[in-house]
Amino acid sequence: MDIARNTTLAVWMAEHGYSSNSLADAVNRALEHLTGRAGGLDGSSIRAWKAGRVTWPKSATRRALEDVTGLPATALGFVPRRRPPSTPAAPQQEDPDMKRRTLVGGLAAAAAAAAAAPGTATRRIGMGDVDRLQQRFAEIVASDHRHGGQLGIEQQAAALAEEALNLQHAGSASQRVRSSLYASAAAFRSSAMWAAIDGRRYDVAKAHMREAQALAEMSGDQAIKFRIWSHAGTMYRHMGRPADAIAANDVARNLHLTRRDPLFASLGLARQGAIHGTAQNRAGTHRAFDQAQEAMLRADPADYRPMWMRAFYDQAELDSLALSAHLALGDHPTAEFHAHRCLSALRPHMVRSRAIATTRLAHAQLAQGAPDAATATAMKVPTDAATRHARVARMLQEFGAALRATAPGSSTVQTWNEHAALWRTPA
Incomplete structure (x- = not known):
């Protein structure tokens, strides 16, 4: 029987600059983080994945790979093993995979066809x-x-x-x-x-x-309701409307999902803490993050939660929100502490989050009277994020203005100006 190559995985690796050996190393590190034991993958293991000789890695390995990539294994071209039926299959039963392949023309085309021929049989x-x-x-x-x-x-x-x-x-x-x-x-x-x-x-x-x-x-769906209202709270926080932000985030936090799952409770509390920071509520900020940390420690590490939740919320994200809150409060040493913790724990696929945390760290360092260190930190932000991400670009512009006010005429300012000039698109 012919073996189908996993071209999806190969394309992802090429796009993200991974060789077989470097991906094996990254997955091994993620396995050690998950299980406490170092993984035993090497380049030949990854080549077996790409060649299609291994179509469904072991569960712990899959979870580690998903942590590295931020994608479920199925989106990377892997195919779950099918259990043999315990009783003979009914004759003429349609294969679910074959059903999926019938939707070749696209969803919109299928809908149009159904509308155009109402008297014909419809698919299931x-x-x-x-x-x-x-x-x-x-x-x-x-x-x-x-x-x-x-x-x-x-x-x-x-x-x-x-x-x-x-x-x-x-x-x-x-x-x-x-x-x-x-x-x-x-x-x-x-x-x-x-x-x-x-x-x-x-x-x-x-x-x-x-x-x-x-x-x-x-x-x-409670989980998607939580996501939407939690996003709304973040939106109003960025707009400088903390009262609306608290109200929206409270809708998310009051869903019964947060009483069943401490990880959802933790995310709601961490975002509440970030809102309190924007509102200059120091006591509320500390209380919310203490409770968010406690809830995270109680959370079951199992992977039954929605993919979007598993892909981003962890200790690094909690520290990122704490960094934002303490920066808003003007507590720059605590902000720097959370920045370093966040950056050390961020998973490889969190490129946007790394750029934001790095920029905030630069602000915290500058506010503590360390312009040279702050400038070196800010210069680590990738050009793509500095020029194409609206939040990062704005924070870097604010950093440059603060640096010029802090150390006018210094060589550090000149270094920063020359570096920032490389980001500007020629007229």
């Missing part, structure tokens, strides 16, 4: 179609972690939300499938909302928010 929409949407959602999340705030990500996510809704009309489906399709559409729309927030396009973000909230209600 199943959870396999929902799983395919979730793989595309994983790609959107991964792209956001690499680039963040880009208009293209927002537009792609919004278009995929429409595709998920079109699939509602492409055939018959159970209530469970229809609820899952609404949840998928809400998830895509919430990613469009987040990209707009990250790019400081707040009016557009609010329009995405309203659509996402309506879809989430139709889905009944």
Whole structure:
């Protein structure tokens, strides 16, 4: 039997600059972090993955790979093993994989065909179609972690939300499938909302928010409701409206999901702490982060949570939010402490988060009277983030202004000006 190469994994490795040996090293480190034991992968192990000789790595290895890449294994081209049926399969039963392959023409085309020929038989929409949407959602999340705030990500996510809704009309489906399709559409729309927030396009973000909230209600999915309202709290925090931010974040925190799962409770509390920092509520900030840390320590490390949650919320993200809060409070030594903890724990795929934390660290160092160290830190921000990410670009502009006010005419200012000039696009 022919073995199909895993070209998806090979393309991902080429895009992110991984050789077989370097990816093996990264996964081994992630395995040690997860299990306490060093992994035993080497370059030949990765080559076996790419060649298709290994189609579904062991569970701990898959989890480590997902931590390194920020993508589920299925989105990297791996195929779960099928259990043999305990009883003979019914004759003429349709293979779910074959059902998925019939949707070749795209969701919009399928919906149009269904509308154009109402008298003809319709296909059956199943959870396999929902799983395919979730793989595309994983790609959107991964792209956001690499680039963040880009208009293209927002537009792609919004278009995929429409595709998920079109699939509602492409055939018959159970209530469970229809609820899952609404949840998928809400998830895509919430990613469009987040990209707009990250790019400081707040009016557009609010329009995405309203659509996402309506879809989430139709889905009944608590996790996606949490994501949308938590994003809304972050949006209002960035807009300088802490009262609205607290109100929105409270909606997320009051969902019963946060009482069942301490990790969701931790994220809600950490974002509450960041809002308190913006509002100059020092006591509220310390209380929220203490509670967020305690909840995180109680959380089950199992991987049953939604992919978007697993891809970003961990100790590094908690420290990133604490960094933001203490920087807003003017507590620069504590901000620097959290910055170093965040940067040391960030997973490789969190490119956008690393740029933000690095920029905030530079601000904290400058505020403590260390312009040389601060400038060296700020110069580590990649050009792509410095020029294309709205939040990072603005913070770096503010850093340059503060540096010139702190050390006017110094060689450090000249060094920074020359470095920043390389980022400007020629007229």
